[in-house]
Amino acid sequence: MARETKRRSTGRRSPWAAAALIGIGLLITGGAYAGASAAMAAGTDTAPTALTVEDGKRLFQANCATCHGLNLEGSDAGPSLYGVGELAVEFQMATGRMPLQMQGPQAPQKAPQFTQEQIEAIASWVQSTSPGPQYPSDETLDGEGDVARGAELFRINCAMCHNVAAAGGALTEGKYAPALTQTSPLHMYAAMVTGPQNMPVFSDMNLSLEDKRDIISALLFLQENQSAGGFSLGGLGPVSEGLFVWIFGIGSLIAITVWITAKSN
Secondary structure: OOOOOOOOOOOOOOOOHHHHHHHHHHHHHHHHHHHHHHHHHHHHOOOOOOOOHHHHHHHHHHHOHHHHOOOOOOEOOEOOOOOOHHHHHHHHHHOOOOOOOOOOOOOOOOOOOOOHHHHHHHHHHHHHHOOOOOOOOHHHHOOOOOHHHHHHHHHHHOHHHHOOOOOOEEOOOOOEEOOOOOOOHHHHHHHHHHOOOOOOOOOOOOOOHHHHHHHHHHHHHHHHOOOOOOOOHHHOOHHHHHHHHHHHHHHHHHHHHHHHHHHHO
16 A cells, blocks of 8 residues: 655745834834833923023023124124113013114014013023013913003003004104014013113103003903904004094095985986
8 A cells, every 4th residue: 555645735935924023023123113202201301400600691692692792792784782681681582673683773573483481581681681571470460450541641651653443653763662462461561661762761750650450451451351442443543543534434425416416417
């Protein structure tokens, strides 16, 4: 009887088997690496530290000293910063006016180029080097002052430039008073105390701390409450109102006159 020989079955591997094995291996090693990295980061991470005065000095010398000098002494390209204090620095940098984009009648407001932490560090170094106006108390900026009195003080001292509705206005030689419809309380106070660009300085002899608080409260009231008189027309006063009357009022009268004449004919 012939011996029956068993043949070993030979199967072919799928061409995707090697790729699948490589993929599984990469997933395993990648997952292990990610887990180990996360564990190490969790063990070594600490709370972020705030920037120091020395950090502010380095930031200033790297970004501002070209115009204002290494020690705030100023240059042909920028004024001295002696005595401006932290309040002026925070105002100019947080509103994006500094660093200056280009020479012009005045520095326009734009998005800030530094974080608030960096700005405060630079302001702290300037304050420590050459002290000047400082941040006010929270009470001054709380908006809880006398709104009616603040509105009267604003009309007397500020409305000739900023408009009675705080909508801003044009000045001479391409300059302008900015709108205050979105200005923060801190920057309102800083503008009154430091007098940026065309703004006069209102010392405590001109406007007391209570006066400033009342003006800030009145401006915050304007920001939070819509005009009760209907369309504000931009709050630009007789210019926009006169244009509206000329176009729509007189235009309507002319249209009615033409219609009556055509009807009678």
